[in-house]
Amino acid sequence: MPVEADAFAARARQVVEMQAAGLEFHEGTVAGRRVAWVVAGAGRERAARSCRLLIDGHRPGLIVSAGFAGGLAVGIERGRVVSPVRAIRGEQDSIQLMHIGVSGIAKAAAIITIDHVAVTAHEKQSLAETTGAELVDMETWGVARAAREAGLECVGLRVVSDTVSDELPREMATLVKPQSSLRRLGSALRAVGRRPGAAVDMWRLWENAVVDARTLADALERLIASLPNGQANITPL
Numbered sequence: 001m002p003v004e005a006d007a008f009a010a011r012a013r014q015v016v017e018m019q020a021a022g023l024e025f026h027e028g029t030v031a032g033r034r035v036a037w038v039v040a041g042a043g044r045e046r047a048a049r050s051c052r053l054l055i056d057g058h059r060p061g062l063i064v065s066a067g068f069a070g071g072l073a074v075g076i077e078r079g080r081v082v083s084p085v086r087a088i089r090g091e092q093d094s095i096q097l098m099h100i101g102v103s104g105i106a107k108a109a110a111i112i113t114i115d116h117v118a119v120t121a122h123e124k125q126s127l128a129e130t131t132g133a134e135l136v137d138m139e140t141w142g143v144a145r146a147a148r149e150a151g152l153e154c155v156g157l158r159v160v161s162d163t164v165s166d167e168l169p170r171e172m173a174t175l176v177k178p179q180s181s182l183r184r185l186g187s188a189l190r191a192v193g194r195r196p197g198a199a200v201d202m203w204r205l206w207e208n209a210v211v212d213a214r215t216l217a218d219a220l221e222r223l224i225a226s227l228p229n230g231q232a233n234i235t236p237l
Contacts, residue, residue: 001039001041001042001067001068002039003206003209003210003213004039004066004067004068004209004212004213004216005037005039005213006213007210007213007214007216007217008030008037008066008213008216008217008220008221009026009037010217011030011217011220011221012026012028012029012030012035013028013029013030014028014029015027015028016028018057020053020057021049021053023038023039023040023050023053024038024039025037025038025053025054025057025058026038027058030220030221030224031221031224031225032225033224033225033227035224036054036057036058036060037054038050038053038054040139042138042139043115043138043139043142044089044113044115044138044139044141044142045142046139046142047065047138047139047140047142047143047146048142048143048145048146049146051063051142051143051146051147052146052149052150055146055147055150055152060152061152062098062152062153062154062155062227063143063144063146063147063152063153063154063155064154064155064156064157064220064223065087065139065140065143065144065154065155065156065157065158066157066158066216066220067137067139067158067159067216068137068158068159068160068161068209068212068216069082069111069135069136069137069140069158069159069160069161070117070118070124070135070136070137070160070161070162070163070164070166071124071134071135071160071162071163071164072112072124072125072127072128072133072134072135072136072164073108073128073134073164074164074165076106076108076134076135076160076163076164077160077163078160078161078162078163078166078208079159079160079211079212079215080106080159080160081104081105081106081157081158081159081160081215081216081219082105082106082107082108082134082135082157082158082159082160083097083099083100083102083105083106083107083108083155083156083157083158084097084107084108084109084110084111084134084135084140084156084158085097085099085107085108085109085110086109086110086111087110087111087112087113087140087141087144087154087156088110088111088112088113088131088133088141089112089113089114089141093141094110095141095144095145095148095154097140097144097154097155097156098153098154098155099155100155100223100226100227102219102222102223102226103222104218104219104222105157105219105222105223108134108135109132109133109134110131110132110133110134110135111133111134111135111136111137111140111141111156111158112127112131112133112135112136112141113136113137113138113139113140113141113142114127114136114137114138115138116138117138117168118136118168119167119168120167120168121164121165121166121167124136124164125164128164135158135160137158140156140158144156155223157216157219157220157223159212159213159215159216159219161208161209161212168205
């Protein structure tokens with residue numbers, strides 16, 4: 001989502017922007033390294049498609065699936081930066097992820113990718129019990145699959161935006177769907193009309209997201225700076 005990427009984009013220098021297939025791709029330098037990135041939006045298939053296009057256009061040496069995730073394990077607090085070592089979608093759909101030891105980035109066993117936002121504590125607890133995953137999102141498995149098909153390593157880098165016990169506003173499921181900014185604004189206004197308290201909930205989420213995006217940008221910059229020269233061509237997505 002754009003809010004996840006904006007703080008990272010502000011770190012880049014000598015940025016060139018390109019349009020392709022309805023997406024905006026960016027290329028520049030961060031921590032002295034050449035990087036390319038794209039805001040894929042929410043969802044596994046959108047992320048996978050965007051990753052394939054990025055690979056075709058920029059020929060990266062490494063893929064990073066970066067963004068926010070929900071925590072599924074007790075003790076994984078909001079705001080922590082986590083790098084899972086495995087992306088899962090179902091019992092037979094498991095992809096190994098590359099882990100790079102960087103200060104301030106914790107290691108997690110697995111992240112599960114699902115097709116919607118896990119908004120209730122009950123659902124998150126159920127996911128943890130049935131899958132053993134410690135994180136949940138909507139994109140990592142799709143990105144990892146596209147990277148694997150291209151013969152590239154993939155790093156998962158996620159900031160925990162909500163813990164296993166947090167209840168998210170039910171309107172989140174609608175707001176993260178692929179749609180124009182104008183349509184998303186309309187969805188938000190309708191949600192507030194139906195439930196006035198949603199305005200406070202969404203504002204709080206936005207404030208947290210701005211902070212989390214800065215945390216993510218810091219972690220990405222440290223990761224990029226730590227890479228050996230052979231992996232300098234990194235592509236966050």
